[in-house]
Amino acid sequence: MHTRTARNVVLGAGAMGAATAYHLARRGEPVLLVEQFALGHDRGSSHGAARITRHSYADPRYARLMLDAFRAWRVLEADAGVNLYLRTGGVSFCPPSVDYVGRVAASLKAIDVPHRRMSGRELRQVWPEFGGADDTDAVFEPDAGMLAASRAVAVQVALARSLGGDRTQVVENCPVRQLDLSGERPTLVTDDGPIVAERLIITAGAWVTRLLPTLPCALEPTRQRVLYFRPEGGAAAAYEPGRFPVFIYKGPEPLDDFYGMPAFLGCGVKVARHGGPAVDPDIEDRTVDDEYRGIVRGFVQKFLPGLSQAPTDRTETCLYTVARDEHFRVGCLPGRRDIIVASPCSGHGFKFSCLIGQILADIATKGETALEISLWQL
Ligand SMILES: Cc1cc2nc3c(=O)[nH]c(=O)nc-3n(C[C@H](O)[C@H](O)[C@H](O)COP(=O)(O)OP(=O)(O)OC[C@H]3O[C@@H](n4cnc5c(N)ncnc54)[C@H](O)[C@@H]3O)c2cc1C
Numbered sequence: 001m002h003t004r005t006a007r008n009v010v011l012g013a014g015a016m017g018a019a020t021a022y023h024l025a026r027r028g029e030p031v032l033l034v035e036q037f038a039l040g041h042d043r044g045s046s047h048g049a050a051r052i053t054r055h056s057y058a059d060p061r062y063a064r065l066m067l068d069a070f071r072a073w074r075v076l077e078a079d080a081g082v083n084l085y086l087r088t089g090g091v092s093f094c095p096p097s098v099d100y101v102g103r104v105a106a107s108l109k110a111i112d113v114p115h116r117r118m119s120g121r122e123l124r125q126v127w128p129e130f131g132g133a134d135d136t137d138a139v140f141e142p143d144a145g146m147l148a149a150s151r152a153v154a155v156q157v158a159l160a161r162s163l164g165g166d167r168t169q170v171v172e173n174c175p176v177r178q179l180d181l182s183g184e185r186p187t188l189v190t191d192d193g194p195i196v197a198e199r200l201i202i203t204a205g206a207w208v209t210r211l212l213p214t215l216p217c218a219l220e221p222t223r224q225r226v227l228y229f230r231p232e233g234g235a236a237a238a239y240e241p242g243r244f245p246v247f248i249y250k251g252p253e254p255l256d257d258f259y260g261m262p263a264f265l266g267c268g269v270k271v272a273r274h275g276g277p278a279v280d281p282d283i284e285d286r287t288v289d290d291e292y293r294g295i296v297r298g299f300v301q302k303f304l305p306g307l308s309q310a311p312t313d314r315t316e317t318c319l320y321t322v323a324r325d326e327h328f329r330v331g332c333l334p335g336r337r338d339i340i341v342a343s344p345c346s347g348h349g350f351k352f353s354c355l356i357g358q359i360l361a362d363i364a365t366k367g368e369t370a371l372e373i374s375l376w377q378l
Helices: 015-026 060-080 101-110 120-126 149-167 205-211 233-239 290-303 350-366
Strands: 004-011 031-034 050-053 085-087 090-094 116-119 137-141 145-148 168-171 176-180 187-190 193-202 219-229 246-250 257-261 269-273 312-323 329-333 336-343
Touching: 004 015, 015 031, 015 060, 015 149, 015 168, 015 350, 031 149, 031 193, 050 060, 050 257, 050 350, 060 085, 060 101, 060 149, 060 350, 090 101, 090 120, 101 137, 116 120, 120 137, 145 149, 149 168, 149 350, 176 193, 176 205, 193 350, 205 219, 205 312, 205 336, 219 290, 257 290, 269 290, 329 350, 336 350
Parallel strands: 004 031, 004 193, 031 168, 090 246, 193 336
Antiparallel strands: 050 145, 085 145, 090 137, 116 137, 176 187, 187 193, 219 269, 219 312, 246 257, 257 269, 329 336
16 A cells, blocks of 8 residues: 555546546646556447547537537547548438427538538438438538547557656556545545545546535436447448448437447447436446347338348447536536546537547646636536
């Protein structure tokens, strides 16, 4: 047991923690990154082949911040010398009774991002793989695409190490059992001894309320299940990146939202429902039950009929951390400028992660960020 002290401690090495460590190291700041599992694990929210990225948000504030996020990913790609973003185009669609696509199109217009509004009939003319009614409301955004998820996390940890040299320390398989905030400096209680931080940045994903039970906002861990469809024979090519877009469907009812992406990195076509049951993040449950499979197949039969007979040869489970209003939460703990908390999830945080890392490094080193993030206050 020994006491460690560190200037910047980042708790959690998922998408947000890895990005924060990278941005701190990039500024010459010493950083200690602490992770309870092995790096690259699949127990949290950031693992898997890919995540959707898009400017296509009904809330214009998110659409505008995505301009900065796209820039942040380009800087990361340049620093790493690798591509993490694959431009596939993206379709957002909904029934005409749902007030969604109209707002998405207005957001894209407001930030001058190219897009094309389409009816269901036009959508099928361009992509015969889609089904649905002629009067479906749709908007296509050419710049939408996929981000290589697990790879982006690994690349940012590697950059934090290479840019930081011995100023960067990464401790994995080191669960923080508790946070002691009673003293002058925040202290992380671990089995190997306390870690005393000058600044503590908490990016603990679904475990954040466990570490901070008095956090002034309700955040609920939920379990997500993903199916991968394997189109057979000649049909497969039609679902490849460049031929098939990422998509987001917003239905009339809660839990009637679905999303998906082209076949990628050997995985089939990803289709999943947005939302799932509340869970204890410590309980590992990888089952994908028949009821859920039936729900996703029901969506596929209606909107991706070409896949309705396709086998699902792969499933994945993952955690969301959900705020009731689906807004992110980023900022200093009330009364503690030395403790910064980030819970940017609700199932749509990955595309912002590189920018969130930049913002958290700003707040840690300058006490504030120039970006307009008041909608994310704790
Ligand atoms: C199925 C699925 C699909 C998604 N699709 C998209 C998408 O298409 N586009 C998009 O933008 N977003 C998407 N998201 C959301 C996005 O992936 C998440 O918002 C993002 O990955 C959250 O990252 P995080 O770093 O906050 O969480 P995590 O990756 O879970 O990181 C938190 C880390 O903290 C560690 N930790 C927690 N407690 C402790 C402790 N006590 N001690 C030490 N370490 C600890 C955990 O082990 C974990 O590694 C999706 C999420 C899921 C689950």
